Amino acid sequence: MQTFDLEQNDLRTLNATLHAQKTNTNQTAWNIINPRGSHAIAVGLDAPIEVTVNGSTGYYCAGMNQQATVNVKGSVGPGVAENMMSGTVIIDGDASQYAGATGHGGLLVIKGNASSRCGISMKGIDIVVHGNIGHMSAFMAQSGTLVVCGDAGEALGDSLYEAQLFVRGSVKSLGADCIEKEMRPEHLAHLTELLTQAGSDAKPEEFTRYGSARQLYNFDVDNAGAY
C-alpha cells in the first residue's frame, strides 16, 4: 500500500504519480490522506489500481477514469467521475451536482445522496445511488443505467434517449418525454446485477422502470432532414 499525503505533496504530483502507473504495475493500492476538499483528485487514471481517498473532496474527483477503482471515504463536490470510461468509483458519503455526467462506461456508486443533474448526458455509465437524487437527473441521458434506491427530484429523465432509469422511491416529476415502463425479466436481471455490484440490499422488485417515450421531435423520421 502506497500512501500519498496531500498536505506534504501537491495535487499535480499525486496525479502524475498515479498516471505513471502502467497496466502491469505492482503498486496496485494507493491511499490518499488529507484531501481537505481539494479538486481534481485522482483524475485521468488509466491502470487497474485501487485508490482510496481518506476524506472529502472538491470538484471533479475521479474524472475520466479508466480501469481504476477509486473509493472516497467521505463526500464529493460537483462532477465526480465526470466522463468516466471504465472502472469503478465508490463514494461513501454524498455527491454534489452532475455526478457521473457524460460518463461512457464503468460503475459509479454513491452510498449517500446525489444532488441535482446526476447522470446528465450519460453515455453508457452505470450509476447506483443508495439514497436520493436531485432535480434534472439523467437529462438527455443517452445510454447506460441509473439506479436510485431512494427518491428522485423534479424533471427526471427530461429529453431522454436510450438510458434506463430505475427508481425505488417517489419521483417528484418526470421530465419531457420520460415515462414509466414495464419491468420485464431482462430488466429485473440487469437491476439485480447492478444492485449486487453496488452492495445494495434493496429488492429489485420494489423498483419502477422509466425510459424514453421517443415522442420528441428528434425521434420523428420526418424531421431527419433538419439535422
Added chain:
Amino acid sequence: MCGIVGLFLKDKTLEPHLGEMLTEMLVTMTDRGPDSAGIAIYGNEVNTQKKLTVQSDNGTEDFVTLAADLSAAIGVDVSLNRKDTHAVLHIPSNSIDTARSALRELRPELRVMSAGDTIEIYKEVGLPSDVAARFDVRKMSGTHGIGHTRMATESAVTTMGAHPFSTGPDQCLVHNGSLSNHNSLRRELRREGIHIETENDTEVGAAYLTWKMQQGSTLGEALDSSLEDLDGFFTFVVGTKDGFGVVRDPIACKPAVMAETDQYVAFGSEYRALVNLPGIDQARVWEPEPATVYFWNH
C-alpha cells in the same frame, strides 16, 4: 464564480476568534474570485449607540477631523475608529438620522458601507488576504459574519461593486450568481422609496429583502418571496442583527455546502472553506436544497 463564506456562532467562547476563522475561510476561496473581497462582522453592541461604517479613498484627509466635525455639527459626542480606507463612527442612537444628514453635508464624497447596532462592513478591490490584512479582520470578534470574494459579472470592479451589500440597518447580503431582472426591479424598488446606490444586481437583491422586511416580513419570509420575484441564478447568504440565512434559486447551479455542530453553523461555496473549522469531521455536512430557505437566529 465568486466565493462565499459565512459563520454563525452558537458557542460564545468562539466569538473572540470569529475574525480569524472567517478570514481563513475567505482566503481559501480566493481562486473563486480574486478581484475584490469584503466581510460583514456582527460585533459587540454598545447600548444606546449605533455604528456607521464609512469608506473614503482619501481617509487620511477625510477621517482626521471627522469625529470632531460631526460632533460640532450635531452637538453630541461621536467617536471614530479608523481602519485603512474605512472608519466606524460610534453615534448615540437617537442622533443617527441627524448624523447621517450632517455627514452628507460635511463629507459628501464618503460612502456609507453599513449602519446598525452591531454590523460593520469592510470591502475593497483586491485579494481576500490583502483586504483582510488592511482591515485587520483576524483580530475582530463577533457573533456572526459573512465574507465574499468576487469575480465580477454584472457591474464594474469597484469598492462599491464589492460584496457584502447593506441596504437596511444591520442587514447584509452576499451573492454568487447573476440576477437577470435587476434593472426592472431596481426601478420598482426606487419607486417604493428604497435607496439603491449602484447598478449592481446583488444590491437589488439586498434592497428587495430590505423592502420586504420593512413591510413586516421576517428574514425567512423575505427569502421565501425572493424565490418568486427574483429571476436568475443565486446562492444568497444574508445576515441580520441576530440572524443568518441561506437560499439558493430553484436551478441551484451555484455551489453551496453547509456544516452544523453544537458550536456553529457554517457556509462555504466549497467544502475546502470549512476544513479548518473545529470539529468539522464530526459536523453534519450537507448541500442546501434548491428553492429552500434556511435560517438561524440567536
